[in-house]
Amino acid sequence: MTPSLAVPTIDLGSYLRPNASAEGKAKVIEQVRAACSEYGFFQVIGHGVAVSTQCQMLECCQTLFRLPQEQKEELSLKNSVARRGYERIGEQVLDSKALPDQKEGFYIGREVPVDDVSFLRGPNQWPDLPFTVFREPVTAYYQHMLRLGNALLEMLAIGLGHELQALDNFTKEPVVNLKLLHYPPHLSTDARQFGAGAHTDFGSITVLLQQPGKHGLQVYHQASGEWLAVPAVEDVLIVNIGDLINKWSGGRYSSTLHRVINTSDDDRYSVPCFYHGNLSATNPFEPGRTDGETVEEHIRRKFDTSYGLSAK
Numbered sequence: 001m002t003p004s005l006a007v008p009t010i011d012l013g014s015y016l017r018p019n020a021s022a023e024g025k026a027k028v029i030e031q032v033r034a035a036c037s038e039y040g041f042f043q044v045i046g047h048g049v050a051v052s053t054q055c056q057m058l059e060c061c062q063t064l065f066r067l068p069q070e071q072k073e074e075l076s077l078k079n080s081v082a083r084r085g086y087e088r089i090g091e092q093v094l095d096s097k098a099l100p101d102q103k104e105g106f107y108i109g110r111e112v113p114v115d116d117v118s119f120l121r122g123p124n125q126w127p128d129l130p131f132t133v134f135r136e137p138v139t140a141y142y143q144h145m146l147r148l149g150n151a152l153l154e155m156l157a158i159g160l161g162h163e164l165q166a167l168d169n170f171t172k173e174p175v176v177n178l179k180l181l182h183y184p185p186h187l188s189t190d191a192r193q194f195g196a197g198a199h200t201d202f203g204s205i206t207v208l209l210q211q212p213g214k215h216g217l218q219v220y221h222q223a224s225g226e227w228l229a230v231p232a233v234e235d236v237l238i239v240n241i242g243d244l245i246n247k248w249s250g251g252r253y254s255s256t257l258h259r260v261i262n263t264s265d266d267d268r269y270s271v272p273c274f275y276h277g278n279l280s281a282t283n284p285f286e287p288g289r290t291d292g293e294t295v296e297e298h299i300r301r302k303f304d305t306s307y308g309l310s311a312k
């Protein structure tokens with residue numbers, strides 16, 4: 001691997017701080033713009049999420065995935081119109097040329113009343129764990145992701161030369177989903193086996209929390225043709241562009257291939273947060289240009305393919 005190549009690290013403090021100067025904000029926006037066009041990925045510090053909040057979120061992963069298998073299966077996402085709940089190992093195929101993913105997952109999103117259920121909107125399937133052990137810390141982390149996601153979208157929009165009002169419809173009641181993930185130790189010697197096969201993310205942006213020291217994420221760098229390892233470091237979150245922003249930015253922001261091989265000899269937990277946006281929104285940046293597909297149509301297609309619900 002070329003030693004100088006690495007996914008850039010950006011300190012968001014100069015943008016997010018309440019008294020941030022216009023100059024400080026402009027610098028962050030430019031760093032984000034440059035990272036999104038070359039890598040489609042960046043590492044963030046100064047994001048405002050306390051280390052203790054991150055640790056609690058990762059502990060929730062461990063507690064959840066250690067529940068008996070049948071208890072997890074009872075919460076299967078297949079029983080949920082809103083697509084909340086449990087995905088067993090091998091249930092998702094992110095790369096159709098690879099073997100099924102060696103990971104189990106659990107989707108949690110905004111809690112919507114039972115009488116208003118539709119695709120990606122509805123109640124969560126909470127596991128039978130004490131409120132303070134699971135639901136409370138997960139909900140607290142979710143609120144942070146919502147705030148950070150909205151701020152990142154502002155930076156992206158400004159970097160593309162748009163007014164913040166462009167985001168108004170798109171960020172109204174947005175669909176934002178956490179996915180708790182568990183990768184068991186990687187034992188297979190088959191080169192087609194990954195924890196998560198090579199894929200681009202479906203939605204707008206993803207903010208990823210990794211368990212410190214449990215490395216495994218690799219990002220494809222188009223210009224050099226190399227897979228770059230992104231280390232799992234305490235208090236560093238990873239941000240990447242999804243297919244929607246790639247399409248809506250006319251390819252100026254790249255939604256980059258990435259994959260996971262758990263290289264840690266141990267269980268690996270991670271929590272991506274997928275910011276999809278308002279389900280009925282279309283391209284907020286250049287309405288009328290691109291295909292007019294709504295967020296809902298796009299995400300439904302991607303979901304159905306990767307869970308084998310429709311012809312590939």
Ligand SMILES: O=C(O)CCC(=O)C(=O)O
Nearest residue numbers: 181196201217260270272
């Ligand atoms: O677990 C990770 O580090 C990344 C997971 C991922 O890329 C995904 O779920 O889309």
Ligand SMILES: [Fe+2]
Nearest residue numbers: 199200201258
């Ligand atoms: Fe991903």
